[in-house]
Amino acid sequence: MARAVYLVDGARTPFIKARGRPGPFTPVDLAVQCGRPLLMRQAFEPQAIDLVILGCVNVVADEMNPARVAGLRLGLPDETPAFTVQINCGSGMQSIDTAFRYIEGGTADIVLAGGTDALSHSPLVLRRGAVDWFAELNGARSTGDRLKAFAGLKPDFLKPLIGLERGLTDPITNLNMGQTAELLAHYFAISRQEADEYAAESHNRLDRATNEGWLKDEMLPAFGRDGDVHERDDGVRPGSSAAGLAKLKPVFEKPYGKVTAGNSSQITDGASWVVLASEEAVAKHGMKPLARIVDSEWGALDPSIMGLGPVVASAPILKRQNMGVSDVDLWELNEAFAAQVLACLRAFETEKIANDVLGLDGRGGAIDRARLNVDGGAISLGHPVGTSGTRITLHLANAMRRLGHKRGIATECIGGGQGGAMLLEAA
Numbered sequence: 001m002a003r004a005v006y007l008v009d010g011a012r013t014p015f016i017k018a019r020g021r022p023g024p025f026t027p028v029d030l031a032v033q034c035g036r037p038l039l040m041r042q043a044f045e046p047q048a049i050d051l052v053i054l055g056c057v058n059v060v061a062d063e064m065n066p067a068r069v070a071g072l073r074l075g076l077p078d079e080t081p082a083f084t085v086q087i088n089c090g091s092g093m094q095s096i097d098t099a100f101r102y103i104e105g106g107t108a109d110i111v112l113a114g115g116t117d118a119l120s121h122s123p124l125v126l127r128r129g130a131v132d133w134f135a136e137l138n139g140a141r142s143t144g145d146r147l148k149a150f151a152g153l154k155p156d157f158l159k160p161l162i163g164l165e166r167g168l169t170d171p172i173t174n175l176n177m178g179q180t181a182e183l184l185a186h187y188f189a190i191s192r193q194e195a196d197e198y199a200a201e202s203h204n205r206l207d208r209a210t211n212e213g214w215l216k217d218e219m220l221p222a223f224g225r226d227g228d229v230h231e232r233d234d235g236v237r238p239g240s241s242a243a244g245l246a247k248l249k250p251v252f253e254k255p256y257g258k259v260t261a262g263n264s265s266q267i268t269d270g271a272s273w274v275v276l277a278s279e280e281a282v283a284k285h286g287m288k289p290l291a292r293i294v295d296s297e298w299g300a301l302d303p304s305i306m307g308l309g310p311v312v313a314s315a316p317i318l319k320r321q322n323m324g325v326s327d328v329d330l331w332e333l334n335e336a337f338a339a340q341v342l343a344c345l346r347a348f349e350t351e352k353i354a355n356d357v358l359g360l361d362g363r364g365g366a367i368d369r370a371r372l373n374v375d376g377g378a379i380s381l382g383h384p385v386g387t388s389g390t391r392i393t394l395h396l397a398n399a400m401r402r403l404g405h406k407r408g409i410a411t412e413c414i415g416g417g418q419g420g421a422m423l424l425e426a427a
């Protein structure tokens with residue numbers, strides 16, 4: 001029989017905007033920054049952790065299998081296995097889902113699951129000619145060979161073939177993520193005004209949550225080597241307004257597109273962990289869980305409309321649990337783009353889609369905005385892609401506790417045309 005699985009606790013770093021050059025922390029540094037204080041406040045010793053699972057999209061070359069490197073740097077025993085998962089923007093949710101299955105099935109009792117990404121450290125891939133040139137230079141044995149190799153240097157060797165921009169482009173459709181959001185804005189008639197209003201609200205909600213102290217157990221400071229302290233998400237713009245955002249030009253479809261720097265998720269660095277435990281482990285260590293993980297689902301669809309991933313992933317959960325859209329007390333729907341979030345809402349509201357495509361049988365409908373991304377999201381705090389799935393699941397659990405809600409869904413779209421969703425219930 002499936003065992004109950006609890007989300008006991010979790011933490012994240014503040015999200016740090018990527019400013020065109022490598023930021024202060026690598027993916028593993030970030031994971032260690034928030035993992036250490038998180039483990040220190042647990043009732044169990046690190047030896048009690050059976051497994052570490054970490055999502056990471058942009059793995060840096062000297063941190064291969066970041067889960068293992070982070071586990072050891074966190075002081076876990078050599079004997080604690082650790083593996084890294086990658087499903088693009090779903091990686092931080094995949095780690096939780098995998099941990100959920102391990103515990104539910106009885107092969108683990110406590111799992112440390114999370115996500116980390118430093119988009120400012122995204123790997124640069126050199127073009128073939130440059131790689132051959134480096135190989136020739138490295139293999140040169142004599143000064144003459146080295147000079148000969150140098151003579152073959154061409155300026156375009158310094159231009160990377162793949163950088164972050166290519167990493168945010170779908171390899172099948174060749175559309176970048178912003179262009180997929182533009183398609184959704186077009187199909188669902190999302191106006192620029194609506195997208196900007198949504199984005200401004202995201203900033204104002206995050207600002208309020210930060211100032212009210214609602215993030216204090218969740219967002220722990222990160223300390224840089226130069227004595228710099230990161231205590232807040234640095235992408236938030238207090239006092240944002242749709243009128244201010246309206247001044248920005250479209251980025252992905254010029255000049256008439258709807259998607260701008262202001263209504264897109266920001267490119268950031270950050271990490272997040274959660275502790276998941278079985279009922280037996282909860283009782284044994286006297287833990288006080290935040291929520292129970294009830295169900296999870298992965299869905300897939302045409303990559304050019306990947307932004308509807310939350311809809312196709314959440315609908316099967318609703319059907320299995322005999323719930324309608326309005327039975328969910330709180331939603332965390334990752335804000336890849338404002339137009340994409342709004343398209344998901346429209347899809348649930350459109351009877352023909354809700355009934356004929358999603359099979360919700362009259363139980364689709366509007367998601368109450370007061371119950372959606374209540375404390376902001378990736379537009380205001382950023383979207384370190386491999387991390388966000390963990391962040392939204394953790395934040396959902398914390399927000400459900402704070403607001404006294406019973407059931408919530410964390411869900412996100414995934415580049416490549418997929419979606420992930422998790423249903424949580426108050427513990």
Ligand SMILES: CC(=O)SCCNC(=O)CCNC(=O)[C@H](O)C(C)(C)COP(=O)(O)OP(=O)(O)OC[C@H]1O[C@@H](n2cnc3c(N)ncnc32)[C@H](O)[C@@H]1OP(=O)(O)O
Pocket residue numbers: 089168177178237240244245248251260261262263264265266267306336337383385413414415
């Ligand atoms: C499955 C998925 O999740 S898909 C999603 C994956 N993630 C993505 O695709 C990332 C999407 N985001 C992006 O690609 C980038 O953020 C972009 C291209 C949209 C913008 O990048 P940048 O140009 O570096 O953004 P930046 O933050 O510098 O903003 C550009 C300008 O807009 C302004 N701006 C940005 N946000 C706001 C705001 N809320 N209010 C007012 N001005 C703003 C900035 O001040 C800046 O102005 P400046 O040029 O005068 O300094």
